[in-house]
Amino acid sequence: xxxxxxxxxxxxxxxxxxxxxxxxxxxxxxxxxxxxxxxxxxxxxxxxxxxxxxxxxxxxxxxxxxxxxxxxxxxxxxxxxxxxxxxxxxxxxxxxxxxxxxxxxxxxxxxxxxxxxxxxxxxxxxxxxxxxxxxxxxxxxxxxxxxxxxxxxxxxxxxxxxxxxxxxxxxxxxxxxxxxxxxxxxxxxxxxxxxxxxxxxxxxxxxxxxxxxxxxxxxxxxxxxxxxxxxxxxxxxxxxxxxxxxxxxxxxxxxxxxxxxxxxxxxxxxxxxxxxxxxxxxxxxxxxxxxxxxxxxxxxxxxxxx
Amino acid sequence: xxxxxxxxxxxxxxxxxxxxxxxxxxxxxxxxxxxxxxxxxxxxxxxxxxxxxxxxxxxxxxxxxxxxxxxxxxxxxxxxxxxxxxxxxxxxxxxxxxxxxxxxxxxxxxxxxxxxxxxxxxxxxxxxxxxxxxxxxxxxxxxxxxxxxxxxxxxxxxxxxxxxxxxxxxxxxxxxxxxxxxxxxxxxxxxxxxxxxxxxxxxxxxxxxxxxxxxxxxxxxxxxxxxxxxxxxxxxxxxxxxxxxxxxxxxxxxxxxxxxxxxxxxxxxxxxxxx
Numbered sequence: 001x002x003x004x005x006x007x008x009x010x011x012x013x014x015x016x017x018x019x020x021x022x023x024x025x026x027x028x029x030x031x032x033x034x035x036x037x038x039x040x041x042x043x044x045x046x047x048x049x050x051x052x053x054x055x056x057x058x059x060x061x062x063x064x065x066x067x068x069x070x071x072x073x074x075x076x077x078x079x080x081x082x083x084x085x086x087x088x089x090x091x092x093x094x095x096x097x098x099x100x101x102x103x104x105x106x107x108x109x110x111x112x113x114x115x116x117x118x119x120x121x122x123x124x125x126x127x128x129x130x131x132x133x134x135x136x137x138x139x140x141x142x143x144x145x146x147x148x149x150x151x152x153x154x155x156x157x158x159x160x161x162x163x164x165x166x167x168x169x170x171x172x173x174x175x176x177x178x179x180x181x182x183x184x185x186x187x188x189x190x191x192x193x194x195x196x197x198x199x200x201x202x203x204x205x206x207x208x209x210x211x212x213x214x215x216x217x218x219x220x221x222x223x224x225x226x227x228x229x230x231x232x233x234x235x236x237x238x239x240x241x242x243x244x245x246x247x248x249x250x251x252x253x254x255x256x257x258x259x260x261x262x263x264x265x266x267x268x269x270x271x272x273x274x275x276x277x278x279x280x281x282x283x284x285x286x287x288x289x290x291x292x293x294x295x296x297x298x299x300x301x302x303x304x305x306x
Numbered sequence: 307x308x309x310x311x312x313x314x315x316x317x318x319x320x321x322x323x324x325x326x327x328x329x330x331x332x333x334x335x336x337x338x339x340x341x342x343x344x345x346x347x348x349x350x351x352x353x354x355x356x357x358x359x360x361x362x363x364x365x366x367x368x369x370x371x372x373x374x375x376x377x378x379x380x381x382x383x384x385x386x387x388x389x390x391x392x393x394x395x396x397x398x399x400x401x402x403x404x405x406x407x408x409x410x411x412x413x414x415x416x417x418x419x420x421x422x423x424x425x426x427x428x429x430x431x432x433x434x435x436x437x438x439x440x441x442x443x444x445x446x447x448x449x450x451x452x453x454x455x456x457x458x459x460x461x462x463x464x465x466x467x468x469x470x471x472x473x474x475x476x477x478x479x480x481x482x483x484x485x486x487x488x489x490x491x492x493x494x495x496x497x498x499x500x501x502x503x504x505x506x507x508x509x510x511x512x513x514x515x516x517x518x519x520x521x522x523x524x525x526x527x528x529x530x531x532x533x534x535x536x537x538x539x540x541x542x543x544x545x546x547x548x549x550x551x552x553x554x555x556x557x558x559x560x561x562x563x564x565x566x567x568x569x570x571x572x573x574x575x576x577x578x579x580x581x
Contacts, residue, residue: 051418051419051422053418054580054581069422072323073324074419074422075419075420078419080419082415082419084412084415085411085412086414086416087411087413088336088407089411090407091340099333100420102328102331102332102335103332103421104322105328106318113316117316145315148315148317175314
């Protein structure tokens with residue numbers, strides 16, 4: 001498959017501060033790609049660079065083989081929902097969408113269709129400044145879908161949505177990817193990405209930390225832990241310990257062993273006649289994996305702790 | 307799968323390309339769909355017509371008590387175009403808001419995502435603003451002229467007509483002045499990207515700096531004054547021109563130069579700056 005978004009050595013400085021630091025990644029069609037990082041790690045900046053709203057200090061990023069600004073029908077290439085509000089507060093949702101649609105010769109019927117799709121029918125003629133955060137996000141989604149784009153670029157789309165809205169977004173993103181579109185969605189919430197994304201691009205302080213599948217990311221981050229419950233835990237501990245194996249224990253009868261597999265532990269137990277009450281592989285949650293990988297990259301960590 | 311069904315996103319049969327004409331249509335939608343625009347324009351129309359009517363009524367009722375010098379000071383066109391001095395504030399504020407309103411609310415990001423080449427947005431804003439402001443201000447100054455003449459009908463020395471020398475040029479010039487002034491303010495707004503800053507910039511240039519020039523020797527003033535933006539723009543609609551002011555055509559040319567310069571700076575910055 002040909003990547004739709006290609007970033008190569010992307011760098012962005014704001015004064016002395018380097019917001020994006022040599023990012024290279026690609027986004028594929030047909031899957032939801034999660035763009036993950038702590039707040040302030042450069043996700044929004046990267047998205048602005050893709051859209052050409054900010055000019056890169058170095059490196060390059062293309063959409064469908066061209067710079068975004070060189071496309072003749074940009075809204076047909078990329079539909080974007082930026083984190084910062086991008087709506088005139090004095091204008092109604094209807095006229096907001098219509099004005100943007102008209103730049104591409106898209107008609108009023110399409111505007112009405114999308115207002116219905118995102119459930120803003122009853123408030124479409126009200127000033128957008130009166131909208132709740134959730135309604136604003138729905139308007140943002142309608143804006144992004146206006147040009148029936150090949151690629152969706154969504155910056156923290158679940159922000160401010162109620163549980164029903166979050167559910168709706170998740171399903172929408174999956175449905176859009178299933179139609180063959182590229183869906184690039186940022187979040188600082190691991191749990192959100194765990195249920196939505198197929199692939200992950202993880203950044204911290206503007207640098208790429210991981211570019212991998214969600215499953216692989218968890219393995220890569222912390223490795224799996226084998227949990228064993230046995231009345232002879234103390235003896236088992238001595239038997240499994242090795243150069244790459246570490247064992248922790250919170251209770252006298254429970255061991256958490258990393259650097260091994262359930263098979264190896266089971267075989268060691270059987271060979272030594274040790275009774276096991278429980279033997280299971282514990283996957284670290286995506287959240288834990290994320291914390292592990294970005295621990296050193298969270299800015300202002302010291303200040304926050306203080 | 308989930309119990310919540312997602313309605314499929316309707317497909318779009320065909321997507322058109324971005325063209326300058328389409329961006330102009332879009333900017334017209336943006337302009338008329340804001341309450342602040344409608345208010346600014348209404349205020350400009352009311353002031354342009356209403357103030358001269360009041361001036362004319364006051365002049366008419368006090369004419370009998372005026373001495374010869376005071377009467378000689380009155381000029382029918384000063385009365386007819388007196389509203390322009392105030393309505394230009396409403397036009398200037400609107401010109402600034404057309405662009406800074408987008409920066410203040412973040413709308414500019416949506417605009418530049420739809421039209422990433424950016425310059426078509428600036429051109430479209432200027433075209434729409436120019437057409438709308440001229441289309442409203444030209445009838446306003448004409449109505450103002452006829453209304454003030456009707457009110458002054460009992461005072462023979464203050465009678466004039468559009469066919470009199472320079473009168474049509476002055477009256478139409480009033481509308482041209484307001485339009486060019488508004489475009490200049492729009493460009494200032496695009497340069498400073500901030501509503502308060504944009505308004506401060508045009509107020510300083512047109513209302514604060516000109517009187518400050520009085521500290522200079524008269525010979526300097528006579529050399530500088532005709533060329534500053536305020537004087538050059540006003541030459542477009544002033545009836546009388548002395549040796550220390552530009553001719554109407556000269557004033558128009560210099561004003562167009564100022565507008566072109568401001569728009570040029572705005573265009574360069576618009577393309578270069580991060581949004």
